[in-house]
Amino acid sequence: MSCGEPHETDCSEVLSEVWLYLDHECDERRKQLLQTHLDECHPCLEQYGLDEHLKALLAKKCGGEHAPEELKQRLRARIHQATVEVETIEVEVEARTTADNA
Template identity: 75%
Template sequence: MSCGKPHETDCSEVLAEVWLFLDHECDQGRRAKLEQHLDECSPCLEHYGLDEHLKTLLASKCGGEHAPDALKERLRAKIRKTVLERGGVPSPPPRN
């Protein structure tokens, strides 16, 4: 997706990383770039708003249980692989 306007961070990158942003799982520098884009781009902000509502709904219905770290890492690796296979956005470095 692209709103058609030039941005420092491309719309497709922002939307690919919106869940990392919502979950506070990206470093402060990346978070600032994503936040700046969301401030400038109403289509991405609207999409972010939908994802934010979905995350809130899921959190309220899933009882706040946390997934094991090993599962989270497997999911992140699979998402990175899928994004790269589809010619998507460069993935962030693995988290420690």
């Protein structure tokens, strides 16, 4: 995803890391970069808001239970893989569109 505006940190990169941001699992420098992007980019801020509400709902419904670390690692790996796959598809579509318009 990209809002079309130039940012220091790409929209797709921010959205792929928004859960790390929500869970306070990124270092201070990365946290600041993500926060700056969210302050500047309305589409990403909207998506962040949806994720934030989902996280709160899950916390409420799961009663504070914590997932095993192995499960967390597998989920992070799968989310990262899915993000890369989506980015690859977007690049392929953009390349085809550019080739078709040439």
